[in-house]
Amino acid sequence: MIKKKISFKLNEQEVEVEVETRELLAHVIREQLGKTGTHIGCDTSHCGVCTVDLNGNSVKSCTILAVQADGGEVMTVEGLATNGELHPLQQAFIQDHGLQCGFCTPGMLIRSYRLLQENPSPTEEEIRVGLSGNLCRCTGYQNIVKAVKTAAEKM
């Protein structure tokens, strides 16, 4: 078992962990760093619930190795709110009922966050395409798209 010490920024805080080189980023974030907001739904890069932001890109953290995050910047759902104030996306998801069971929500939020950085006022079509890598088993897509739209208008 080969271990490696890595460090990266997690939600703006420097973290250092020793990981097995085969370990996935999702597992390290959840198990070693205790941030369980990032969920694992499929472990096969289909569902997108594990989406995190790595160096300005949305990545499925079940599909990249933790060592690939070495020296990088990672943001998870826990990093969206600032000083207890919810991010406009979080507020919009609540307001527009963009969640039911909430399991897909962290992935939806983190992906939408990057989507709005890339395209601050997306059309409905662009939101749907932008979120096409994220599945919601509660199938609440209509309100998820609506919430992203609302947030875009408020940002």
Added chain:
Amino acid sequence: MGTTAEDIARAEKLEGIGCSRKRKEDPRFVQGKGNYVDDVKLPGTLFADMVRSPYAHARIISINKKKALALKGVHAVYSLPMISNL
């Protein structure tokens, strides 16, 4: 149920059927504080792994568990005969 802005405003005022409700659990869920089963950590938790046949169309004649049971950290290997009385 009406859907004009007036209807919605009226329903909301009445706080009855048809008005939208703020859900209590949402602030937790949007901040990653959901605490789903996979987030729960209990001491001594074991993990289960399903082993499937490597053949797409075949008959299971026997299952050899010896090697698996010899591995460090493996507590049990279950196959149908052991649980068929459940």
